[in-house]
Amino acid sequence: MTTSCDYVLALADDALVSAQRMSWWISRAPELEEDVALANIGLDQLGQARALLTYAGALEGAGRTEDDLAYLRDDREFRNVWLVERPQPDFGVTIARLLMLATWQSELYAALVSSSDATLAGIAGKAVKEVAYHVDHARLWTLRLGDGTEVSHARMQAALESEWPHLEELFAPVDGAVVDPRSLRDRVMGRIEEVVVEATLSVPQVAPAIGGGRRGLHTEHLGHLLAEMQHLHRSHPGATW
Amino acid sequence: MHFEELLAGDGRVEPRDEMPDAYRRTLVRQIAQHAHSEIIGMQPEGNWISRAPSLRRKAILMAKVQDEAGHGLYLYAAAETLGVDRADLLDQLHGGRQKYSSIFNYPTLTWADVGAIGWLVDGAAIVNQVPLCRCSYGPYARAMVRICKEESFHQRQGFEILHTLAHGAPAQKAMAQDAVDRYWWPSLMMFGPPDDDSTHSAQSMAWGIKRFSNDDLRQRFVDMTVPQAEVLGLTLPDPEIRWNDERGHYDFGAVDFTELFEVIKGNGPCNRERMAHRVAAHEDGAWVREAAAAYSAKRAEAAA
Amino acid sequence: MNAWPLWEVFVRSRRGLSHVHVGSLHAPDAELALRNARDVYTRRQEGVSLWVVPSSSIVASDPGERDAFFDPAEDKVYRHPTFYDVPEGVEHL
Numbered sequence: 001m002t003t004s005c006d007y008v009l010a011l012a013d014d015a016l017v018s019a020q021r022m023s024w025w026i027s028r029a030p031e032l033e034e035d036v037a038l039a040n041i042g043l044d045q046l047g048q049a050r051a052l053l054t055y056a057g058a059l060e061g062a063g064r065t066e067d068d069l070a071y072l073r074d075d076r077e078f079r080n081v082w083l084v085e086r087p088q089p090d091f092g093v094t095i096a097r098l099l100m101l102a103t104w105q106s107e108l109y110a111a112l113v114s115s116s117d118a119t120l121a122g123i124a125g126k127a128v129k130e131v132a133y134h135v136d137h138a139r140l141w142t143l144r145l146g147d148g149t150e151v152s153h154a155r156m157q158a159a160l161e162s163e164w165p166h167l168e169e170l171f172a173p174v175d176g177a178v179v180d181p182r183s184l185r186d187r188v189m190g191r192i193e194e195v196v197v198e199a200t201l202s203v204p205q206v207a208p209a210i211g212g213g214r215r216g217l218h219t220e221h222l223g224h225l226l227a228e229m230q231h232l233h234r235s236h237p238g239a240t241w
Numbered sequence: 242m243h244f245e246e247l248l249a250g251d252g253r254v255e256p257r258d259e260m261p262d263a264y265r266r267t268l269v270r271q272i273a274q275h276a277h278s279e280i281i282g283m284q285p286e287g288n289w290i291s292r293a294p295s296l297r298r299k300a301i302l303m304a305k306v307q308d309e310a311g312h313g314l315y316l317y318a319a320a321e322t323l324g325v326d327r328a329d330l331l332d333q334l335h336g337g338r339q340k341y342s343s344i345f346n347y348p349t350l351t352w353a354d355v356g357a358i359g360w361l362v363d364g365a366a367i368v369n370q371v372p373l374c375r376c377s378y379g380p381y382a383r384a385m386v387r388i389c390k391e392e393s394f395h396q397r398q399g400f401e402i403l404h405t406l407a408h409g410a411p412a413q414k415a416m417a418q419d420a421v422d423r424y425w426w427p428s429l430m431m432f433g434p435p436d437d438d439s440t441h442s443a444q445s446m447a448w449g450i451k452r453f454s455n456d457d458l459r460q461r462f463v464d465m466t467v468p469q470a471e472v473l474g475l476t477l478p479d480p481e482i483r484w485n486d487e488r489g490h491y492d493f494g495a496v497d498f499t500e501l502f503e504v505i506k507g508n509g510p511c512n513r514e515r516m517a518h519r520v521a522a523h524e525d526g527a528w529v530r531e532a533a534a535a536y537s538a539k540r541a542e543a544a545a
Numbered sequence: 546m547n548a549w550p551l552w553e554v555f556v557r558s559r560r561g562l563s564h565v566h567v568g569s570l571h572a573p574d575a576e577l578a579l580r581n582a583r584d585v586y587t588r589r590q591e592g593v594s595l596w597v598v599p600s601s602s603i604v605a606s607d608p609g610e611r612d613a614f615f616d617p618a619e620d621k622v623y624r625h626p627t628f629y630d631v632p633e634g635v636e637h638l
Binding site: 255257258259307308311314315318321326327328383384387391530533534536537540 | 548549551567568569570571573574577585588589605607608609
């Protein structure tokens, strides 16, 4: 089976939109050391996005570059999940989201390493080490916020409640997927829940949100994110930067 | 060895050595101001991370602003060897009792400003900082060695941004020229007031904290920058710039320091925004810092 | 007490070399100190191994006692190989 462009775009857009949100923290983190750490994570995600977008462009075969795909698509053409696109001005939400995304990516990339698609296997081989560190970072902070003060416990629990409904979308089937997202569900959920429990938090009992990101149906937030991200590039059509 | 003997032999003073109180105070003030400048300096450039016009530029800019946080960390650590606490230094910054470089109170209005900051502001900073690698206080000198190594990437990426813009579409070139027009004079002001008016200079020179005078460093920067501007094809906004054969240096116009003093007083375009951003980050992060400290205390208790 | 303690960071730049002190940082505990050290001090592939040590655990010699500590070694020149005369022609010594 050949890898679909849409599938690679889905993975690329998850990483790109997440990097865009993550980079917001640089100069806003709770401590300087964390500014540096979150910037590192954002840079890893951006690097993954660039490799994946370049590959998606090649699969599409229309000569589109990473920048064409990042800057010249509208929100209905983006394939990322809702988990990554909403604003995240709360550190607890950022950590909850990172725990979910990175755990999912770590299972996904691990599976892709041995896939028959050599390009994707190559990208995944590098990314799998990066996201292992992201999972570790998210886990350490989940433990500290969950089992820190009463305030942090409450805030981390609230963060989990707000992000949990968006977990399910990660496992929604995608046409032309190299690794069936459904096959990752048990392991990903198991790992996340283990951290949640270790952090003295409770696993939220909430209904999944109706995400539609993989089909280009997004929250209102993505349009604003893209407007900001794309405006300069689009203001000067064809320019070199 | 006695402090004076150490300095006379161009030796390095190390943290636990005896040193005059005034030397210690001067270093704390200077290193803290330097550290504060690094972390406030994250804001004007951070302002363009979300809008960087290509993914390559976005990655470079993220890495650069991240470096500035790192540089702030190295410098706070150097200050802490003098017996002060980073938390206290940050409190003094937030309370307006310690300063940071006034250059960061100017806004980044266009993408080209990111280039101008890299080329001119980081360029000026490097000229200021290279001599500090030989500063008499060991931990400060070592931090500066590390910082200078990393800063050279900063200046080059700024130059590259402006070079690309200056050789791009007319609107891009105009953007680059506008940025250079706005950042040129404030960059010259980064070297501080003229030697005659500089209150701290003479003592700092005697202590080996400062190796060259403000005016000497300013001249060095101008000499370095004028030929680079020619390569960029951009004009520096000073009609008096011309090569002086006799001096072996470029002449340049008088810097109007009244503006610098206004900005230092808090009346620059972005003083309030920069401080509000910084204080908000600090206050919003308090619950996280407290949580981590509480978690650690619990573990320590459980282990005991 | 909400201020995070200070840690000293040591980096081994490559195998075969010692860990060398590179600076310090703040972290609430050892786990995060190690990770912060990775992010702050090895962004440019500066290391293959890291140590973090609470600054408060470092016991340092007192600069005031430097003379008593280090000067007595000054006249023990016989500890150095160059102290000894070797007759001409003797090799591998």
